[in-house]
Amino acid sequence: MNVDFISALEEIEKEKGISKSIIIDALESALISSYKKNFGSSQNVVVEIDNNTGDVKVFAIKSVVDNDELEDELLQMPIESAKKIDPKLNVGDSIKLEVTPKNFGRIAAQTAKQVVIQRIKDAERDVIFEDFISRENEIITGQVQRISKNNVYIDLGKIEGILPPAEQIPGEIYNQGDRLKLLISEVKKTTKGPQIILSRASANLVKRLFEIEVPEIVEGIVEIYSIAREAGSRTKIAVFSKSVDVDALGACVGFKGTRVKAIVDELNGEKIDIVIWSKNVDEFIANSLSPSKVIRVFSNEKEKSALVIVPDHQLSLAIGKEGQNARLAAKLTGWKIDIKSESQYNNINGDGVNEP
CATH class of the missing domain: 3.30.300.20 (K homology (KH) domain)
Incomplete structure (x- = not known):
């Protein structure tokens, strides 16, 4: 590795927002594993990467012990030998000895590539997770990508979401290429990246659809009190108006029923009863x-x-x-x-x- 590698890390830091120091720390840990795998796992070693030049060095850390207490030459050094390297050393101190193998640069370069690729993937996953976790309970439009074991996988652009059987509308048929409005029900962080659980059966989907179709709800003039839903069959939604000049029922139904019809069409004909909430x-x-x-x-x-x-x-x-x-x-x-x-x-x- 060299100066060009450090420059590349600086570019990644600018473009991807991944700190150069985080990648170097991860690389040092990975190189310790690589060294132990290729050159012996019994040593206590550290890897140091020069942040300016990219030079990689491996050091063995040994404890300084009395000459007659030496038990493991890989982990210990007798005081007599240690004094020859540094006269200031005493029993109980640690000594750092460079043990960089001749061909370690090649291993370092291969490992660096793997670490950088993985870190970029992790960073991109984190960005996607943060994006979707802030959008839980919101509606998203996606395209059916595939169906496997009754799960419907939805293309959401940056990531694939999953519509599990429990969140599907009973009797609704999904075909590859279909475009659907879905509720982002839950966002999970897994070892394989973010998992986006979608829903077509949630009552909140109906709530969000009304918010899209009825401006008075978004403006806060009309409010949704409660929703009861049996997905694919019937939904009841209770609404009320905060203004004497606005009819909550009329606002939700729309001119000639256009607003509620758009929601019914999106839900493939599910019946929707809009009722007025009352304090009485x-x-x-x-x-x-x-x-x-x-x-x-x-x-x-x-x-x-x-x-x-x-x-x-x-x-x-x-x-x-x-x-x-x-x-x-x-x-x-x-x-x-x-x-x-x-x-x-x-x-x-x-x-x-x-x-x-």
Whole structure:
């Protein structure tokens, strides 16, 4: 190695942001391993690289011991021999002896190349990791690259993301070349570099899609209170407006339904119920059961449970297929919801929907 090598490290420092001293420290450690592998592993050695010239030297470190206490010549030197090198040395001191092999320059050059390449890779991985870790829970657009063992690998430009089965929309078909909007669900640091876990099933994906389509949400005029989702089937989203001049429902639906349609299209036809959040719990619970109409809500604040009475002909609509509408409403509100038809309630409590 020579001055040109040091100049190259300085260029790498400027272009890649990798400190020259970090590479040299890593190279010195790698060269110690190379020396021990090729010239004997029993010695205690250090490698020193001149930061200006690039010269590489190997030194053996030995402990100075009494002449009659010498046990290992590779690790120790008797005081008599040590004094001939440096008269100031005493028993217990350490002595540094150059042991650089003649052909060590070739080994150093090969090792240097490997270390520099690895350090550049590590630095690039760190940059990618820092970029993506700051974007967790954001939407990214990617292209399906390949599918393996039910995992869908997405080309994100600088790196490949993974869409695992648990984060896929049930029934959604992925083909190579498809472009998708995905949520950056989690960013992990692994020995092989950053791992980007993506999601199409997360409720946060729907939230971010609404933020993209509805300017009033980004501006803070309309806020999303909660979201309940069964990916691929149905989502309920509760919103409210902070301005009397802005209709939260209208803002989210858009002119002739254009805004919500864009989201539904992105989710391949998933049904989306937009409901209005209200401070009045009974009103919010009634809204959450949309599209069903509600006659009355009896809520129990202490138990966070509610009895909801609906018209007879809307009982199945309120409950939903396999209980989905009621289940999502409960998740959206955070309340346990029991639904009864008007007839069922009257049979139990007498005529008329009166508070029990």
